[in-house]
Amino acid sequence: ATPTSIMVGTGRGAELGVLFRKGEALQLLKDARVVAVDKTGTLTEGRPVLTDLEVAEGFTRDALLALVAAVESRSEHPIARAVVDAAQQAGLALPPLTEFASVTGMGVYAMAGGKRVDVGADRYMRQLGVSIDGFAAMAARLGNEGKTPLYAAIDGKIAGIIAVSDPIKPTSPQAIKALHALGLKVAMITGDNARTANAIARELGIDEVIAEVLPDGKVAAVQRLRAAHSAIAFVGDGINDAPALAEADVGLAIGTGTDVAVESADVVLMSGNLQGVSNAIALSKATIGNIR
Ligand code: ADP
């Protein structure tokens, strides 16, 4: 493409709310065969709410929610806010903590009221050697509903299960249809558990799911997709997405996402959702296709 056509394409993009930070992205996007998309905050709102709470024998719902919320009050994860909000709404007082640690991509740990409290994914409980068998059927049901199940252990024993649900953005279904209409495949990359990820993918008609990816595993996931499909566009919003945005052939950041994501991206979607992606690709095809 000529410098003029790139300038025209970039200008047209700006009108559509698609900011090309690099002219190169406009040339490369037309070759994308797969659009890989982060789940939390990109396909979904990124603001989960607590939907379910079941306790093991010997625990009460309020006591468990207070302990779990106390631990989560020190975490920055969106899941943490959902739990703390629920405890606040229930008017619960949170016990003070004497120790806290966050285990990336796994869960959180604290000492509260002389008890060790762990909250997190099934793989975190497995790592701790905590049996979650009693809640396996419930976790499967919650996951199939697209909810994220989390377990709470107290002093190394399973104490209950919690689920949070993160609503799909109203714009996501249409955005995925538009990508399919352009002949692209859509893949989801997420740290969430496989059952939950697959339920959401089914609902949205997403073609491929890479789930239970640890935060530093997103780059490897992009590389794997590229090896299987060639040119990859990656769309994300979070701090964790920055390396994958840089690794992809074209990285597109949600404009309302974190600064790090926006700075690592080739393209910024000002709409704050996925709708600009198909516009960006169509624009690339039009701009580069016209001038040979
Ligand atoms: P994602 O942003 O895609 O959910 P993360 O790597 O941040 O990926 O988290 C992966 C999983 O780790 C979460 O789905 C959850 O099961 C668990 N997890 C992470 N942080 C917390 C937390 N503060 N409380 C409970 N579980 C957590």
Ligand code: MG
């Ligand atoms: Mg995200």
